[in-house]
Amino acid sequence: MVMNMGIDNATLEEGARTHLTSVKEHLMTGVSFMIPFVTIGGIFLAIGFALGDTEQVFEQTGTIGWFFAQIGSLGLTLMIPVLGGYIAYAMADRPGLAPGFVLSYAVQQEPIIAAAGQLVGFDAQGAVAGFLGAIVAGLLAGFVARWLKGLDVPGFIEPMMPVLIIPVVTTLVLAPVVIVGLGVPIALVDSALTAFLSGLEGANALLLGAILGAMMATDMGGPINKVAYVFGTVLVADQIYGPMAAVMIAGMTPPLGLALSNFIAPQKYPAEMYENAKAAVPLGLAFITEGAIPYAAADPLRVIPSAVAGSAVAGAAALSLGVTMPAPHGGIFVVFLSSSVLLFLGCILLGTIVTATIATLLKDDFEKTVGSTETQTVTQTSD
Numbered sequence: 001m002v003m004n005m006g007i008d009n010a011t012l013e014e015g016a017r018t019h020l021t022s023v024k025e026h027l028m029t030g031v032s033f034m035i036p037f038v039t040i041g042g043i044f045l046a047i048g049f050a051l052g053d054t055e056q057v058f059e060q061t062g063t064i065g066w067f068f069a070q071i072g073s074l075g076l077t078l079m080i081p082v083l084g085g086y087i088a089y090a091m092a093d094r095p096g097l098a099p100g101f102v103l104s105y106a107v108q109q110e111p112i113i114a115a116a117g118q119l120v121g122f123d124a125q126g127a128v129a130g131f132l133g134a135i136v137a138g139l140l141a142g143f144v145a146r147w148l149k150g151l152d153v154p155g156f157i158e159p160m161m162p163v164l165i166i167p168v169v170t171t172l173v174l175a176p177v178v179i180v181g182l183g184v185p186i187a188l189v190d191s192a193l194t195a196f197l198s199g200l201e202g203a204n205a206l207l208l209g210a211i212l213g214a215m216m217a218t219d220m221g222g223p224i225n226k227v228a229y230v231f232g233t234v235l236v237a238d239q240i241y242g243p244m245a246a247v248m249i250a251g252m253t254p255p256l257g258l259a260l261s262n263f264i265a266p267q268k269y270p271a272e273m274y275e276n277a278k279a280a281v282p283l284g285l286a287f288i289t290e291g292a293i294p295y296a297a298a299d300p301l302r303v304i305p306s307a308v309a310g311s312a313v314a315g316a317a318a319l320s321l322g323v324t325m326p327a328p329h330g331g332i333f334v335v336f337l338s339s340s341v342l343l344f345l346g347c348i349l350l351g352t353i354v355t356a357t358i359a360t361l362l363k364d365d366f367e368k369t370v371g372s373t374e375t376q377t378v379t380q381t382s383d
Helices: 002-051 064-092 094-106 110-119 130-149 158-200 205-218 223-237 242-264 271-285 289-298 300-320 331-337 341-367 370-382
Strands: none
Touching: 002 064, 002 130, 002 271, 002 289, 002 331, 064 094, 064 130, 064 289, 094 130, 094 158, 110 158, 130 158, 130 223, 130 289, 158 223, 205 223, 205 242, 205 289, 205 300, 223 242, 242 271, 242 289, 242 300, 242 331, 242 341, 271 289, 271 331, 289 300, 300 341, 331 341
16 A cells, blocks of 8 residues: 555656656747847847937837837847747647747736736726746747647548637637736735835835845836836835836845856756846846746746845845945946945845856755756757
């Protein structure tokens, strides 16, 4: 009896491991297709900030900086639906691509989420699901599309399945689940966090800086990140510049820290991530936290805690040391506006080192388990 239970447990454990490995492969497919969009978007946006007025570049219509900023913004907008779309593609092939893309894009649209909130009686104005929502949407779309592909249908219907029936049915079935199920809860979290942060304003600087910093790295451009960012920008309008410095510094450290980890320990990351690390450096310096999303999407359980820890330390240090930043964006391009350039850069360096250290340590444990199988597969393929 005990032996049978042991066998059953071993079987379950093996099944769970196989499933997690499969999910990781789906995520990596989405990430690999997303990386060029991150690179184009981030670099063009950074050039736009460098060429134009950082605070008003999007209002300087027709200038060179404006054109670069517009293209960069488009790249960063497209990267999230591309992530969700190709996760679904990895699971269900071509029939999953369109549903994954459309659903991932839908949960980034503020009007759609706001209307969904009204349906269930909540104010969801301004909330979007971010890259975490895209991951869930992509996985759900891939699962449903793959299940529909396996159905036994009459011969005259079969040619219509991949281009018509599967994409339409998958989107139809999942749209309310993804939009209402993801969008509305995020709106509630968004409102609660805003109220919580407003209550902390003026309290312990170390605690507030750590909270703002952690929020900047939690979803890297998603709703939690935006709550912290908006909180900082609103205070700038009131001529309170400390929280903005903490927010900007904390938003710069995830791409820089993960790139550093990738550089010092390349054996712990997929080959395509090394190229992303090169792009993540200018993205981080330009205060584009989305440069860390490929790392977070590929291995969220290890990367997100590492980034959160580094950003929390950086934010806490900045606010407790009295560093200020009157500009709402720009990163390294506006560092001269800080109350102390050296402290501003020092806090960035501190957060970068903390993120890189923790990520590298956690990745070491990961490679000793699931990752070793992948390394062996790559070696066999090379032979």
